[in-house]
Amino acid sequence: MTRSTQPASSPSWSTESDSREDTEDLGASLAPFLAPDDVVILAGDLGAGKTQFAKGVARGLGSKGSVTSPTFNILLIHEGGRLPFYHFDLYRLDEEWQLDDIDYFGMIEDGAASVVEWGDRFPDALPPSYLDVRITLRYRASAKGRSDQGAADQVVPTRVFEVRGVGVRGERLSGQWATALGIDLQV
Amino acid sequence: MTEAFAGIVLAFDTATAQLALACGRIPDSREPLEMLASSDEPAYRRANSVLLDRSTELLASLGLAPADVACVVCGRGPGSFTGVRIGVATAKGVACGLRVPLFGVSTLDAVAWNLWEKGVRGLVGVVGDAMRGEVYPVRYRIAATGPQRIDADEVSKPTEVAAHWDMGLDESPLLCGDALGKHRDALVGGFAKLGIHATVADEPLWLPTGRGLLLAFEARRRAGLLGVGAPGSLLPVYTRLSDAEEHERERLGLDASGTLPTNGVADSRALEGVLLRPLSVNDIPDLLELEGRSADEVSTSERLTAEHLEAALGSKGHTWWVARLQGVLVGYAGLAVTHGTAQLTRVVTDPDHRDLGIAERLFSRVVHDALDLGATSVSAVTLGKDCGVDAFLGKMGMDRSSDTAEGSRLWGGALPLERMASTSEGAMVATPVVAGMGLGNHLLPDAGSAVRRPLILAIESSCDETAAAVIDGSDTLYADIIASQVDFHARFGGVVPEIASRKHTEAIVGVVEEAFARAGEELARVEGAGLAPSSGRVPGDPRPLAWSDLDAIAVTVGPGLVGALVVGLAFAKGASWATGLPLIAVNHLEGHLYANRLIDPDIKPPLVALLVSGGNTMLVHVRDWGDYRILGETLDDAVGEAFDKVSKALGLGYPGGPILSRLAKEGDSTAIDFPRAMLHSHDLRFSLSGLKTAVITYIHAENAEGRAIDLPNLAASFQQAVIDVLVAKATDAVRQTGVREFCMGGGVSANPELRHEIALAMRRRGVRVTLPLASSCTDNAGMIGAVARERFGAGRFEALTIEALPGMDIEEPY
Ligand SMILES: Nc1ncnc2c1ncn2[C@@H]1O[C@H](COP(=O)(O)OP(=O)(O)OP(=O)(O)O)[C@@H](O)[C@H]1O
Numbered sequence A: 001m002t003r004s005t006q007p008a009s010s011p012s013w014s015t016e017s018d019s020r021e022d023t024e025d026l027g028a029s030l031a032p033f034l035a036p037d038d039v040v041i042l043a044g045d046l047g048a049g050k051t052q053f054a055k056g057v058a059r060g061l062g063s064k065g066s067v068t069s070p071t072f073n074i075l076l077i078h079e080g081g082r083l084p085f086y087h088f089d090l091y092r093l094d095e096e097w098q099l100d101d102i103d104y105f106g107m108i109e110d111g112a113a114s115v116v117e118w119g120d121r122f123p124d125a126l127p128p129s130y131l132d133v134r135i136t137l138r139y140r141a142s143a144k145g146r147s148d149q150g151a152a153d154q155v156v157p158t159r160v161f162e163v164r165g166v167g168v169r170g171e172r173l174s175g176q177w178a179t180a181l182g183i184d185l186q187v
Numbered sequence B: 001m002t003e004a005f006a007g008i009v010l011a012f013d014t015a016t017a018q019l020a021l022a023c024g025r026i027p028d029s030r031e032p033l034e035m036l037a038s039s040d041e042p043a044y045r046r047a048n049s050v051l052l053d054r055s056t057e058l059l060a061s062l063g064l065a066p067a068d069v070a071c072v073v074c075g076r077g078p079g080s081f082t083g084v085r086i087g088v089a090t091a092k093g094v095a096c097g098l099r100v101p102l103f104g105v106s107t108l109d110a111v112a113w114n115l116w117e118k119g120v121r122g123l124v125g126v127v128g129d130a131m132r133g134e135v136y137p138v139r140y141r142i143a144a145t146g147p148q149r150i151d152a153d154e155v156s157k158p159t160e161v162a163a164h165w166d167m168g169l170d171e172s173p174l175l176c177g178d179a180l181g182k183h184r185d186a187l188v189g190g191f192a193k194l195g196i197h198a199t200v201a202d203e204p205l206w207l208p209t210g211r212g213l214l215l216a217f218e219a220r221r222r223a224g225l226l227g228v229g230a231p232g233s234l235l236p237v238y239t240r241l242s243d244a245e246e247h248e249r250e251r252l253g254l255d256a257s258g259t260l261p262t263n264g265v266a267d268s269r270a271l272e273g274v275l276l277r278p279l280s281v282n283d284i285p286d287l288l289e290l291e292g293r294s295a296d297e298v299s300t301s302e303r304l305t306a307e308h309l310e311a312a313l314g315s316k317g318h319t320w321w322v323a324r325l326q327g328v329l330v331g332y333a334g335l336a337v338t339h340g341t342a343q344l345t346r347v348v349t350d351p352d353h354r355d356l357g358i359a360e361r362l363f364s365r366v367v368h369d370a371l372d373l374g375a376t377s378v379s380a381v382t383l384g385k386d387c388g389v390d391a392f393l394g395k396m397g398m399d400r401s402s403d404t405a406e407g408s409r410l411w412g413g414a415l416p417l418e419r420m421a422s423t424s425e426g427a428m429v430a431t432p433v434v435a436g437m438g439l440g441n442h443l444l445p446d447a448g449s450a451v452r453r454p455l456i457l458a459i460e461s462s463c464d465e466t467a468a469a470v471i472d473g474s475d476t477l478y479a480d481i482i483a484s485q486v487d488f489h490a491r492f493g494g495v496v497p498e499i500a501s502r503k504h505t506e507a508i509v510g511v512v513e514e515a516f517a518r519a520g521e522e523l524a525r526v527e528g529a530g531l532a533p534s535s536g537r538v539p540g541d542p543r544p545l546a547w548s549d550l551d552a553i554a555v556t557v558g559p560g561l562v563g564a565l566v567v568g569l570a571f572a573k574g575a576s577w578a579t580g581l582p583l584i585a586v587n588h589l590e591g592h593l594y595a596n597r598l599i600d601p602d603i604k605p606p607l608v609a610l611l612v613s614g615g616n617t618m619l620v621h622v623r624d625w626g627d628y629r630i631l632g633e634t635l636d637d638a639v640g641e642a643f644d645k646v647s648k649a650l651g652l653g654y655p656g657g658p659i660l661s662r663l664a665k666e667g668d669s670t671a672i673d674f675p676r677a678m679l680h681s682h683d684l685r686f687s688l689s690g691l692k693t694a695v696i697t698y699i700h701a702e703n704a705e706g707r708a709i710d711l712p713n714l715a716a717s718f719q720q721a722v723i724d725v726l727v728a729k730a731t732d733a734v735r736q737t738g739v740r741e742f743c744m745g746g747g748v749s750a751n752p753e754l755r756h757e758i759a760l761a762m763r764r765r766g767v768r769v770t771l772p773l774a775s776s777c778t779d780n781a782g783m784i785g786a787v788a789r790e791r792f793g794a795g796r797f798e799a800l801t802i803e804a805l806p807g808m809d810i811e812e813p814y
């Protein structure tokens, strides 16, 4: 059967981060609005800052223990906070059907708040409602001919966060979070 | 035709929030089943902890015990994936443990049969919850004789069910099933739109019951639809993507001939039937027979003899593999490693079965073993006239180095051979695969040594791998099997894609059977292996190990991926329940520590261990066995993960570790100054994500400038940055704790440069170093057995209510 009906999605908004700490704080600022079965889809290239963002969410929820990259384990569970926190990473999955092997759809409806790194990997397998967070790197233009310096001298690119709510819960989260960050969606 | 068996039937279903349980009796294979007792209770997410105790209680209420069960019936879903998996894996454990047949029944059929028993008649729609806003809808027409299924299992949107059924409805359907909880309005509304009034059944009728399950089973039995009931071949219902198996087959190259070196004669089916395994004494007569028939193979001048092979079996540094097709020995290969060089002794295939790729597979097995035995190069001598063998060696990536005056040719190559690494994706023929000898030949028992109690079956399924091992009281491994590395298509008739990662439910029975078979063969060589009087095992008896030979069953309970852990655990618990053998729980990380003890029995705490793998990067202070303190771990990425991601960012393959370390050999490690994160943090924590990002930023910058990236230099500089931090922190840890012993574990400890530098740094400080063999670095069940042996001695057994602990902490005693 086809999945033709696209859930409604609200207009997107964006914000920026210039440091690891900024990104973590952004995650923490979303946490108060998360409810059971909410899903945050995190998209962005290798090293974009998805795990850093998830650290902030866990902190905001009051989860115990340290948050590390779930790439190998695919799912790391953090308890002890206001809600159980399920930290997924679909990077190592090659095929959509492998989502069933990890019981992805069962787990995201298990009463926890889920953050899914590489959650956009299988476009046909997005949940009916979710918050879409896309992180892109903006490199500042560097003057030509000055780049034989060591890697240590590299300029750190800005992280641009593009946020969009999909479905009822997603739209609501998007709105609440924007308001908390002082971003006016009416304009 | 009814199936010819009789006795007590135990049935359960855990696919929904309800634990459905029932017990019946088939007095005689021609007689109808009698319902004896049933119990249904809500067990949402607790099925794994209560299922077996409830089964014991139900049987006890009838004056019965597990050993009385003659047949197991299990709900296969569709339903919750974890729920179904727990039920199916438990059922497999019980059926294997009791050596009785196992039959699957549709969970939706069980719901329909329950309705029938409650007197419902007419058109019924059973609609199960499929998560992600979808449902599993199936129509039944219930007559006085029972429900007749109208649809096959499938997935649908709740609003589309009515239109999809498209009934020329003269009858209004009665809806039930657990999807009604979430989607009642959407379902009923869908019918209303078509002008149909759908009735919703009372809520207690929505879920499967034990009685419904037994009735559904009985209907299949009376219809002669049961089959043989092999526990290994029962699968959960995979409805979501009915072509899942297709994908899998394609991916594995089982259907796509392009990935296999076939040429008309061979087809992939034939290849599937070929089973490779390490040589055992029982293979020797067949091997010598084939040796006699083949002349033109890679060979030294003298013929192989039984004495030669028996000696090779018992001594370190030799590896031999055989290939069997439908039981007939069709090929063999062997080599011996001396002073770091693997001398290829034979690669022989039956002339009637050429072109099946058997030689390639045998070759890659022995060469991979050679790597584990410490070989850095491989050589071979070919005799006689230039023939197919020379072409074969060339194809395998070896170089013809010289020809002798006598007309023999000398072949050589550095390990790992280029070809083995570059074709690891998809191609079955040259995938570096090892089975059976996971921990190296020297751990196999010497002929003549005695088995020490306890003999333990260990099971591991914490993330990607399904593995099983048999270990005895002196840490001798009689079998050490990893699913992804075993050819056991033959066992499943090529139907089950059991090689795939995380297909634990499919692989578990085959892996355990393979471990039993291997252990049986090994035990046959051991004197005094008359294990249990009941097993009737005498020395030389090559039969597979039996449960009655064992003293305990051990299993990894955490940390890991919850959906993976539950399978091994449910199976182990089922088998423990069935056999009465005690159950031992093991922490996966503790297993990695014990892997070192398998290599060097003299290693003694206090010591510091560095665990570096795809999922872990930590320094552990082992104050005593069982008493651990984490000195520091990664704050973000694991070391293995960093290697994989950098490799991927460079467009190189997976896994990244071996690829980058090989490239690094030709590069300048000082070429690029990557950050050494946390080097001066004055603690023992690690951070790898900054390095990952620095490499990616570097690549971006170079691309932006239009400069080509020097891969060897980048690989060497990256690797050096990682090693510098690991070595510095490891030596700090040793200094801070004052220990005199150091060891490593996890996949990254196979990195040659890391091994070299860490060994050097430790020896300089007078610290004794134990480095694991490459093959025992990765996840395996042998190491789980090693921990279990110690826990057995301390009497640390578990109740059958134990659950998986995905976040299990190594510091906490258990
Ligand atoms: N503004 C920023 N926000 C987040 N991270 C930043 C920022 N600036 C620099 N960084 C660095 O970038 C890296 C982000 O790594 P992280 O592991 O979070 O990425 P990721 O998106 O999870 O990558 P992966 O795809 O490998 O999972 C960190 O090393 C962090 O210090």
Ligand SMILES: [Mg+2]
Pocket: A050, A051, A052, A069, A070, A117
């Ligand atoms: Mg990440």
